[in-house]
Amino acid sequence: MDVRQVESGNEGIENGWSLQEQTIAHYCFDLAYEREIAGLMRSVRDRTSSITTVDDIWHLHDFLSARRHNVDGKYDFRYPFLIMVFAQLVKEGWLQLQELEGLDSLKRAKIAALSKM
Amino acid sequence: MDVRQVESGNEGIENGWSLQEQTIAHYCFDLAYEREIAGLMRSVRDRTSSITTVDDIWHLHDFLSARRHNVDGKYDFRYPFLIMVFAQLVKEGWLQLQELEGLDSLKRAKIAALSKM
Numbered sequence: 001m002d003v004r005q006v007e008s009g010n011e012g013i014e015n016g017w018s019l020q021e022q023t024i025a026h027y028c029f030d031l032a033y034e035r036e037i038a039g040l041m042r043s044v045r046d047r048t049s050s051i052t053t054v055d056d057i058w059h060l061h062d063f064l065s066a067r068r069h070n071v072d073g074k075y076d077f078r079y080p081f082l083i084m085v086f087a088q089l090v091k092e093g094w095l096q097l098q099e100l101e102g103l104d105s106l107k108r109a110k111i112a113a114l115s116k117m
Numbered sequence: 118m119d120v121r122q123v124e125s126g127n128e129g130i131e132n133g134w135s136l137q138e139q140t141i142a143h144y145c146f147d148l149a150y151e152r153e154i155a156g157l158m159r160s161v162r163d164r165t166s167s168i169t170t171v172d173d174i175w176h177l178h179d180f181l182s183a184r185r186h187n188v189d190g191k192y193d194f195r196y197p198f199l200i201m202v203f204a205q206l207v208k209e210g211w212l213q214l215q216e217l218e219g220l221d222s223l224k225r226a227k228i229a230a231l232s233k234m
Contacts, residue, residue, distance in 0.1 A: 037171045037174070040171075040174060041168055044165055044168065044177070045168070048161055048165040051158055051162070054154045057154070057157060057185075058185060060161070060181065061178070061181040061185055064177065064181065065178065065182075068174075068175060068178055
């Protein structure tokens with residue numbers, strides 16, 4: 001086998017993600033993030049509109065603390081963790097499995113299986 | 118001096134606060150708290166109405182963290198600390214010196230002096 005051919009075939013691959021898969025991964029990651037943040041904005045507006053007591057204010061604060069912790073921890077774009085990240089996003093409904101089309105079938109099967117756990 | 122008279126005269130006094138002063142203190146403490154919380158609610162509504170980015174959400178969270186810490190620490194109804202508490206509330210504008218009328222003049226003078234520091 002010609003070594004140059006193998007090198008050329010692997011060009012741009014990161015942790016087993018081809019250039020095409022990287023593009024899809026970035027797109028889907030950003031899409032899920034935008035959806036989740038849009039949902040969070042709606043929740044904040046809804047909660048704020050029904051604030052009548054000081055406890056309501058502190059509940060809003062607790063809610064934001066939990067959401068921020070969750071969002072900060074979840075959206076981790078590092079290739080060794082992406083399967084787990086996408087599985088979680090599918091599980092929570094921020095992403096559909098079909099939107100990950102273009103990733104290789106083994107990756108999609110893993111994401112599908114993990115999203116049901 | 119008749120001991121019973123002295124005891125009767127001191128009845129209900131807590132850390133140098135007469136019963137009348139305690140009533141005034143409770144009233145003013147609650148008044149300042151209600152004003153500050155009402156102001157906080159307005160701020161939360163204003164900030165929420167202008168949220169357009171995820172950073173705006175996290176700024177709201179930071180704002181609430183700071184306000185909660187401040188409010189929790191400030192509203193401490195224990196008589197040995199009340200002069201300092203009222204001085205801070207006057208300084209921040211949640212209470213007017215005139216509203217503390219009925220406290221003895223030395224207490225009011227201390228509150229006035231500390232509120233200017």
